[in-house]
Amino acid sequence: MAERFTAREAIALVTDDFTDHAPERAADAGPDGTREAADGPLGWAGYDASRARAAARTGEEESVVFGTARVDGRACVLLVFEFGFLGGSLGGAAGDRLVAAYRTARERRLPLVSLVATGGSRMQEGMVALTQLQRVAAETVLLRESGVAHVAVLRDPSTGGGWATVGAGADVVLALPDAQVAFAGSRVRPPGADPAAYTAEEQWRHGHVDALVPPAALRETVARWLRLLAPDARTPEAGAAPPPAALTEADAPRTGWEAVTRARDPRRPRAAAYLDAYFEERAALRGDRAGGVDPGTECGFGLHEGRVVAYAAQGGTPTRPAGFRTAARLVRLAGRLGIPVLTLIDTPGAANDAEAERAGAGPAIAEAFAAIAGARTPVTSLLIGEGGSGGALALAAPGNTWTTPDGYFSVIAPELAAAILKRAPEEAPETAGQLRLRPQDLVELGCVRGIVTR
Numbered sequence: 001m002a003e004r005f006t007a008r009e010a011i012a013l014v015t016d017d018f019t020d021h022a023p024e025r026a027a028d029a030g031p032d033g034t035r036e037a038a039d040g041p042l043g044w045a046g047y048d049a050s051r052a053r054a055a056a057r058t059g060e061e062e063s064v065v066f067g068t069a070r071v072d073g074r075a076c077v078l079l080v081f082e083f084g085f086l087g088g089s090l091g092g093a094a095g096d097r098l099v100a101a102y103r104t105a106r107e108r109r110l111p112l113v114s115l116v117a118t119g120g121s122r123m124q125e126g127m128v129a130l131t132q133l134q135r136v137a138a139e140t141v142l143l144r145e146s147g148v149a150h151v152a153v154l155r156d157p158s159t160g161g162g163w164a165t166v167g168a169g170a171d172v173v174l175a176l177p178d179a180q181v182a183f184a185g186s187r188v189r190p191p192g193a194d195p196a197a198y199t200a201e202e203q204w205r206h207g208h209v210d211a212l213v214p215p216a217a218l219r220e221t222v223a224r225w226l227r228l229l230a231p232d233a234r235t236p237e238a239g240a241a242p243p244p245a246a247l248t249e250a251d252a253p254r255t256g257w258e259a260v261t262r263a264r265d266p267r268r269p270r271a272a273a274y275l276d277a278y279f280e281e282r283a284a285l286r287g288d289r290a291g292g293v294d295p296g297t298e299c300g301f302g303l304h305e306g307r308v309v310a311y312a313a314q315g316g317t318p319t320r321p322a323g324f325r326t327a328a329r330l331v332r333l334a335g336r337l338g339i340p341v342l343t344l345i346d347t348p349g350a351a352n353d354a355e356a357e358r359a360g361a362g363p364a365i366a367e368a369f370a371a372i373a374g375a376r377t378p379v380t381s382l383l384i385g386e387g388g389s390g391g392a393l394a395l396a397a398p399g400n401t402w403t404t405p406d407g408y409f410s411v412i413a414p415e416l417a418a419a420i421l422k423r424a425p426e427e428a429p430e431t432a433g434q435l436r437l438r439p440q441d442l443v444e445l446g447c448v449r450g451i452v453t454r
Contacts (some may be wrong), residue, residue: 002156002178007065007082010115014219015069044124058084064094066101072223077105079114087119095132102139106146109231114152116167119185120160136165149229159185172225175200175209207287224283228301240378241309241340244278246404246454252440256432259408263385268406271313271344292322299330310334313344318351319391321364328371335376343381343395350391368394383407403439403448410437
């Protein structure tokens with residue numbers, strides 16, 4: 001069971017300092033600013049008394065607290081739920097505070113950090129409470145369009161509309177281990193439902209949460225994301241990110257088959273080595289937000305020579321649909337935030353097993369192609385190993401793709417090309433030569449800009 005922090009305890013856990021902002025209207029005022037009828041918009045008997053008891057117990061006027069804060073010296077707007085106030089539920093006054101927090105972040109161009117702990121919409125306010133989710137959705141759209149980042153931290157519990165809008169709608173989603181994270185709260189789940197499905201760990205496993213962060217590491221982790229995503233960390237005028245240097249010293253391969261065998265050599269440097277060499281600091285995004293994670297594709301943001309660069313890197317395995325969708329998610333987010341993108345290409349091709357087809361391999365590849373083609377910021381690509389067919393090309397920047405001496409790009413694997421042409425398996429090396437897939441061939445054909453060196 002996760003430890004439950006009050007709003008003030010959560011604030012102290014994450015921030016250096018915090019300044020409360022006054023709500024836009026009094027807690028008992030309606031949307032038009034006039035005083036609500038007794039016991040709220042529905043006249044729910046005893047509602048006013050319940051709110052008064054919650055205020056006395058928690059020391060808060062509502063279930064949502066917001067203000068400005070600093071995290072390891074980085075300024076942000078902080079939005080915090082108090083679960084002790086009627087289960088952190090959302091009503092009209094809480095909705096006003098949510099809207100005010102999003103607007104403050106947008107107007108001041110400060111990242112929004114949300115510390116979520118909620119049971120959902122407030123029953124005593126009926127549909128008035130539920131419609132607060134539409135207000136949050138509208139503010140989410142405006143925040144995204146403004147290029148301001150949103151980092152959410154899921155505390156225990158994060159359920160209902162608060163999870164489905166504030167939490168799941170953030171650009172980066174962190175969660176405390178063992179927290180309840182689900183749309184369905186504990187009292188409304190189907191009988192016999194698997195309890196594991198409603199946990200932060202399960203949401204992380206299926207790509208809905210980027211990282212599980214213990215309380216002791218929360219401030220450091222949030223600070224890292226603020227360093228990477230805050231507007232003052234970006235330098236869009238600097239243009240495209242430079243391609244990484246090669247990690248091996250080698251001449252261009254003499255034959256096509258030599259290029260293939262060199263790229264398939266298990267001793268060749270992989271994406272992790274290139275990312276370690278390129279970035280001084282980085283943080284990873286996880287999953288496609290549609291239930292999938294590809295362990296062979298790593299995406300995130302990092303600092304390269306003091307500049308923030310987003311990255312999507314294939315790790316040498318067949319790329320699964322979730323990998324393409326995660327890369328597309330990364331490119332779109334980088335575009336909204338004005339951050340250039342680096343892609344590292346290394347895959348024998350897209351996964352083509354039955355599970356991949358059921359997961360939408362074709363639509364996922366199409367999504368990646370479209371994200372790169374429509375990128376709002378410059379994309380730089382480096383081929384560091386195998387470049388197998390469309391599964392590799394989907395992550396390649398048109399006009400700004402480079403290769404290492406270890407790379408090859410091919411319309412299809414030489415062995416498969418030989419099979420399609422009804423050639424014997426031993427003719428695959430000759431077929432590799434005919435495909436002109438060596439780094440120097442790719443330069444001559446205009447498919448890559450050049451060969452990077454060490």
